Every structure is written in C-alpha cells, then in structure tokens.
Amino acid sequence: MSVYRFPQVKPSEITPQELWQGRRQWIKAAGAAALTGVAAPWSGLAGAASPATLSATRNPAYMVMDTPTPEKDVISYNNFYEFGTDKGDPFLYAKALKTEPWTVSVEGEVAEPRKFGIDELLKLAPLEERIYRMRCVEAWSMVIPWVGYPLSALLSRVQPTSKAKFVEFQTAMQPDAMPGLRSNVIDWPYTEGLRIDEAMHPLTLLTLGLYGKTLPNQNGAPVRLVVPWKYGLKSAKSIVRIRLVEKQPITSWERIAPREYGFYGNVNPEVDHPRWSQGSERRIGQGGVFAPRIKTLMFNGYANEVASLYQGMDLRKLY
Ligand SMILES: Nc1nc2c(c(=O)[nH]1)N[C@H]1C(S)=C(S)[C@@H](COP(=O)(O)O)O[C@H]1N2
Ligand SMILES: [Mo]
Numbered sequence: 001m002s003v004y005r006f007p008q009v010k011p012s013e014i015t016p017q018e019l020w021q022g023r024r025q026w027i028k029a030a031g032a033a034a035l036t037g038v039a040a041p042w043s044g045l046a047g048a049a050s051p052a053t054l055s056a057t058r059n060p061a062y063m064v065m066d067t068p069t070p071e072k073d074v075i076s077y078n079n080f081y082e083f084g085t086d087k088g089d090p091f092l093y094a095k096a097l098k099t100e101p102w103t104v105s106v107e108g109e110v111a112e113p114r115k116f117g118i119d120e121l122l123k124l125a126p127l128e129e130r131i132y133r134m135r136c137v138e139a140w141s142m143v144i145p146w147v148g149y150p151l152s153a154l155l156s157r158v159q160p161t162s163k164a165k166f167v168e169f170q171t172a173m174q175p176d177a178m179p180g181l182r183s184n185v186i187d188w189p190y191t192e193g194l195r196i197d198e199a200m201h202p203l204t205l206l207t208l209g210l211y212g213k214t215l216p217n218q219n220g221a222p223v224r225l226v227v228p229w230k231y232g233l234k235s236a237k238s239i240v241r242i243r244l245v246e247k248q249p250i251t252s253w254e255r256i257a258p259r260e261y262g263f264y265g266n267v268n269p270e271v272d273h274p275r276w277s278q279g280s281e282r283r284i285g286q287g288g289v290f291a292p293r294i295k296t297l298m299f300n301g302y303a304n305e306v307a308s309l310y311q312g313m314d315l316r317k318l319y
Pocket of ligand 2: 079135136137138231232233
C-alpha cells in the first residue's frame with residue numbers, strides 16, 4: 001500500500017521525526033534571526049515577503065510515510081524556468097517576484113467567472129497539511145509537507161458548466177523579475193492542464209504553503225497546484241489564471257517537445273522518457289549522488305486512488 005492511512009492518534013505520535021526536527025531547527029534559526037536582525041541562512045533568501053506561519057490541520061488520510069525532504073533542499077533545489085534553468089536559480093532570483101497584490105482569475109466554462117484575491121483563497125476552505133511524494137520528470141523526487149485544500153473547493157465556487165471538460169492553468173509573467181522569459185526554452189506563459197475529473201480529484205491540491213508557512217517564491221508563491229501522481233511539471237507555480245474549457249489545452253511542455261511530454265504526465269515507471277529511464281529516481285536530500293536510486297512507483301504510489309481515472313486508456317500512447 002502506498003498511501004498510509006493513519007488511525008486516529010495525536011499528530012505528534014504520527015509525525016515523521018525528521019519533519020519536526022526540521023521544523024524545530026527552522027524555528028530556532030528564525031528566532032535567532034529575529035533576535036540578531038540577521039537573516040537565517042536560507043529563510044531570508046526566500047523572497048521579499050518572507051514566508052509567514054500558516055496554520056493547517058494535518059489530514060491523516062494523505063500522509064506518506066517516507067521521510068520528508070529537508071526544508072532547505074525543498075526551497076533551494078527547484079525547477080522554475082521563469083527564473084533560469086539551473087536548479088539553484090529560483091532560490092537566487094525568485095525574491096524579485098512581486099506576490100502582492102495577486103489575483104487568480106477563474107473563467108471560461110463556468111456560471112460565475114470571477115477573480116479571487118489571496119486573502120480570499122486562504123479562507124475559501126479549511127487549510128490542510130498533507131505530505132505528498134513529488135516526482136520530477138527528470139527522475140529526482142522529494143517528499144513535501146504542503147498546505148492547501150482540494151482544487152475542487154475553488155472550482156465548485158464558480159460552478160463549471162457541462163462543457164467544462166478540461167482545466168487550463170496559466171502562471172505569472174513578470175518580465176522585470178523573471179530573466180527566464182527572455183529565453184525561449186518554453187512557450188510563455190507556463191501553461192498546464194488537467195482533465196476535469198483529475199482537477200476535481202481529492203488529491204489535487206490548491207497549494208498556499210509548505211512546511212507550515214506560506215510558499216517561498218521559488219516554490220510558486222503565492223498559490224500553485226500540486227498533483228502528486230503526475231510529474232512535477234504538471235504542478236504549475238504562481239498561478240494567475242484558471243480556465244475551464246471544452247477542448248484539451250496544449251501545455252507548454254507538449255508544445256516544445258511533444259514526443260517527450262504528453263498532456264497527461266502521469267508518473268509511469270514503464271514508459272521511459274525518450275532520453276532516460278523513468279524506472280527509478282534519486283531522492284533529494286538523502287545521501288547525495290551516491291545514494292542508491294529507489295524504484296519509481298506507478299502513479300507515484302497513488303495508484304489506489306487514481307488508477308480508475310485511466311481505465312481503458314493506453315498509457316503508452318497517452319503519456
Ligand atoms: N510556473 C512554473 N511552474 C512550474 C515549473 C516552472 O518552470 N514554471 N516547473 C515545474 C517542475 S518541472 C517541477 S519538478 C516543479 C518543482 O516544484 P518545487 O520546486 O516546488 O519542488 O514545479 C513545476 N511548476
Ligand atoms: Mo520537473
């Protein structure tokens with residue numbers, strides 16, 4: 001079984017020790033920074049608006065047992081091409097992202113299209129903490145305690161029409177803050193998409209924080225998507241527009257390299273990327289490049305929850 005369902009016990013008893021250790025260290029570092037006026041080694045670099053505490057209720061139904069990736073790795077080893085293609089670029093440059101004010105427009109095939117401010121999104125549904133496995137298409141992975149709530153809570157607010165078959169996500173373009181926009185590695189804005197049933201699935205998280213705080217800019221502040229059974233590229237960061245549409249959208253990755261990236265992007269160890277194997281992965285923060293690779297699981301370990309969405313589909317063709 002992949003996703004462990006905890007019995008009703010106190011959170012302190014079920015929390016992987018490392019998570020709390022990491023959090024205590026963070027609080028210590030933040031506390032020291034407050035006292036001395038000196039930024040903690042990594043927290044101060046997280047951006048103009050430093051992450052603030054975000055309280056959430058742990059949802060025991062969505063806690064993987066794997067050891068969480070240390071926070072310092074989660075916030076310093078990133079893909080966010082708007083800030084450059086090196087894993088260290090977002091940590092260095094995303095502080096320039098302007099996250100206030102911010103609105104997300106939800107539009108298209110909905111009865112009540114409208115914009116949502118971040119304060120409103122923070123209050124739209126109860127915030128949950130969930131520990132998800134994340135698997136990048138580049139065969140590395142992390143385990144991250146996210147804070148958010150199901151995207152379905154937002155979508156149901158605007159009442160999708162019967163024509164809403166897909167959902168398209170568009171992310172921010174701030175040319176002054178994003179040096180990556182000057183290169184054409186992909187077609188901007190970074191655009192992603194889900195089928196409506198995927199978007200409404202309870203695992204699909206509208207995400208506002210990680211490790212008990214608001215999102216650092218490099219992780220997609222102020223609001224992003226997290227779809228844990230798909231490759232990380234589906235989890236669009238810094239979202240500004242959500243469009244419900246009738247036709248399957250074309251994603252940025254599909255447009256640039258359709259043979260390498262399909263619309264679905266489901267984690268599948270049996271379907272290799274044309275240039276590398278998807279059968280195994282390197283867990284970031286655990287032993288560096290010498291750590292043994294671990295086996296990649298079908299749907300990233302979430303097969304019990306999502307395999308039924310793809311019944312009858314040829315996943316070799318619809319990758
Ligand atoms: N806007 C935007 N969102 C993005 C990306 C990006 O380049 N731009 N990269 C994706 C990829 S490839 C991955 S693996 C994840 C990484 O998320 P993380 O840095 O929070 O771990 O973000 C995804 N979302
Ligand atoms: Mo990725």
